[in-house]
Amino acid sequence: MADETRTQVADDAEGARPTVHVAGRWLHAASGAVREIIDPADALPFAVVAEGDEKDADLAVAAARRAFDKGPWPRTPVAERAALLRRVAGLLGRDRERIGLLESRDAGKTLEEGRVDVDCVADAFRYFADLVAAEAPGRVVDAGSPTVHSVVVHEPVGVCAMITPWNYPLLQASWKIAPALAAGNTFVVKPSEITPLTTVALVELLLEAGLPEGVANLVTGPGRTVGARLADHPDVDLVSFTGGLASGTEVARAAAATVKKVALELGGKNPNVVFADACATDEGFDTAVDQALNAAFLHSGQVCSAGGRLIVEESLRERFVTELARRAERIRLGRGTEDGVECGPMVSGQQREKTERHVADALAEGAVLRCGGKRPAPTAVRPEAGYFYEPTVLDHCHRAMRVVREEVFGPVLTVETFRTEDEAVALANDTEYGLAGAVWTADAGRARRVAGRLRHGTVWINDFHPYLPQAEWGGFGRSGTGRELGPAGLAEYRETKHVYQNLAPAPVRWFAG
Numbered sequence: 237m238a239d240e241t242r243t244q245v246a247d248d249a250e251g252a253r254p255t256v257h258v259a260g261r262w263l264h265a266a267s268g269a270v271r272e273i274i275d276p277a278d279a280l281p282f283a284v285v286a287e288g289d290e291k292d293a294d295l296a297v298a299a300a301r302r303a304f305d306k307g308p309w310p311r312t313p314v315a316e317r318a319a320l321l322r323r324v325a326g327l328l329g330r331d332r333e334r335i336g337l338l339e340s341r342d343a344g345k346t347l348e349e350g351r352v353d354v355d356c357v358a359d360a361f362r363y364f365a366d367l368v369a370a371e372a373p374g375r376v377v378d379a380g381s382p383t384v385h386s387v388v389v390h391e392p393v394g395v396c397a398m399i400t401p402w403n404y405p406l407l408q409a410s411w412k413i414a415p416a417l418a419a420g421n422t423f424v425v426k427p428s429e430i431t432p433l434t435t436v437a438l439v440e441l442l443l444e445a446g447l448p449e450g451v452a453n454l455v456t457g458p459g460r461t462v463g464a465r466l467a468d469h470p471d472v473d474l475v476s477f478t479g480g481l482a483s484g485t486e487v488a489r490a491a492a493a494t495v496k497k498v499a500l501e502l503g504g505k506n507p508n509v510v511f512a513d514a515c516a517t518d519e520g521f522d523t524a525v526d527q528a529l530n531a532a533f534l535h536s537g538q539v540c541s542a543g544g545r546l547i548v549e550e551s552l553r554e555r556f557v558t559e560l561a562r563r564a565e566r567i568r569l570g571r572g573t574e575d576g577v578e579c580g581p582m583v584s585g586q587q588r589e590k591t592e593r594h595v596a597d598a599l600a601e602g603a604v605l606r607c608g609g610k611r612p613a614p615t616a617v618r619p620e621a622g623y624f625y626e627p628t629v630l631d632h633c634h635r636a637m638r639v640v641r642e643e644v645f646g647p648v649l650t651v652e653t654f655r656t657e658d659e660a661v662a663l664a665n666d667t668e669y670g671l672a673g674a675v676w677t678a679d680a681g682r683a684r685r686v687a688g689r690l691r692h693g694t695v696w697i698n699d700f701h702p703y704l705p706q707a708e709w710g711g712f713g714r715s716g717t718g719r720e721l722g723p724a725g726l727a728e729y730r731e732t733k734h735v736y737q738n739l740a741p742a743p744v745r746w747f748a749g
């Protein structure tokens with residue numbers, strides 16, 4: 237399996253691919269610069285893409301502007317837009333294996349995770365197609381007069397810039413592209429410079445589905461040049477960003493100069509609160525431990541909603557953490573395409589070093605290492621050069637520690653304890669973020685009480701990680717602004733217009749003359 241993967245993608249690496257897409261044409265970067273794309277499982281390049289800069293961003297924005305102001309897409313009937321989105325979903329299904337494999341190779345996730353991502357993305361395209369197709373064309377408002385016809389309609393925002401990260405490249409681009417297209421916008425997408433390949437594949441599918449020229453534009457390249465230019469470009473009407481807090485803050489600052497609409501998804505520091513009553517039975521205990529593992533270590537913890545903060549009732553701690561560490565040690569690391577591998581490498585050396593610094597600081601501040609805390613020994617499927625890091629459990633943590641306050645974005649679980657429900661809620665809310673959190677309890681009343689008090693955009697009760705295309709996703713606090721998915725995820729890409737029609741115009745005589 238691994239060898240097939242290697243050959244297929246290696247073909248692409250023979251020369252730089254023209255991965256900048258502007259006004260219906262695939263181009264090399266205007267400067268001619270290229271970038272090697274690294275396989276995080278062995279730290280070797282396996283593809284070469286165009287390294288765009290501000291000039292490519294300007295060309296892409298100009299194309300998107302023309303397509304919005306003069307092209308057919310914003311004026312295309314909703315039913316036709318919905319049909320195109322459904323065709324894209326169908327093409328994703330057709331190419332599930334190819335794109336799933338590309339995502340696995342590029343982002344370092346397992347092949348199965350790559351496939352699931354493609355399925356989720358197809359669902360999102362179908363969801364937004366159904367949502368717009370079912371809508372009434374406008375909301376008639378009672379103006380209190382038979383001679384006034386008043387209606388509120390929704391229109392596309394215009395040119396949308398989308399800046400996406402490396403952990404879920406296809407999924408995060410699609411959560412922006414699907415609603416933006418459903419609403420009739422044109423766009424320029426800039427994927428993370430280290431994982432651009434499935435975004436290129438997605439744009440190819442949009443074109444195959446029949447999207448008119450200039451609606452979808454893509455610039456591969458760095459955040460500090462391409463991303464920054466998109467955020468401050470005067471012809472961009474909206475910027476939607478998913479990534480880290482520091483870069484998101486810069487994007488918001490740059491966008492403010494031209495009063496763009498801004499949507500930000502900036503990650504989280506997500507609590508997983510476990511009450512002892514959830515583990516009263518062996519089955520309950522097994523489920524809560526299993527899900528705590530999944531919450532923290534899926535995709536090496538490089539998930540914005542990763543449950544990296546375990547907040548467990550004091551009486552349960554020793555039993556829970558002992559079992560958790562035992563099972564974390566058995567997680568099979570390796571290249572995501574190898575059979576039996578449960579967790580791939582981290583995405584980059586930089587991300588692994590950030591994780592290592594966090595663990596070192598935590599240990600210096602008094603955390604107790606229960607497992608992991610180091611790079612694994614190399615094996616055949618886990619070469620020395622890959623960016624692997626062992627799933628790590630840090631016990632006896634507290635809020636003053638940097639590892640508990642800041643997003644690690646690596647396979648690190650911290651353990652804190654509580655004695656009362658109030659204490660559990662206070663700990664879970666004691667974060668500047670507010671993206672997601674979970675509560676585990678067998679007491680239905682407590683579940684609802686705690687869920688009601690958590691200041692997070694998604695709260696799971698006796699579960700962790702699931703999301704639905706029809707339910708909004710986004711954060712409180714510094715996890716960001718705006719929402720993706722659900723009706724609010726579509727509303728982000730729309731302007732609201734009130735059209736007031738006087739059917740019997742007459743002078744108002746406000747001024748005597």
Ligand code: TXE
Pocket residue numbers: 399400401402403426427428429457458459460462463464467478479480481483484486487501502503504539540587590643644645
């Ligand atoms: O992300 P960046 P990085 C968090 C996570 C991680 C940290 C840093 O904690 O350790 O962020 O990761 C583009 N103007 N998340 O540095 O820089 C960049 O090119 C415009 C959380 O890799 O935020 C990429 O396309 N764009 C997260 C995108 O921003 C800029 C997912 C994200 O990269 C830019 C990833 C600028 N000035 C990391 N600077 C989540 N919310 O899921 C960078 N970019």
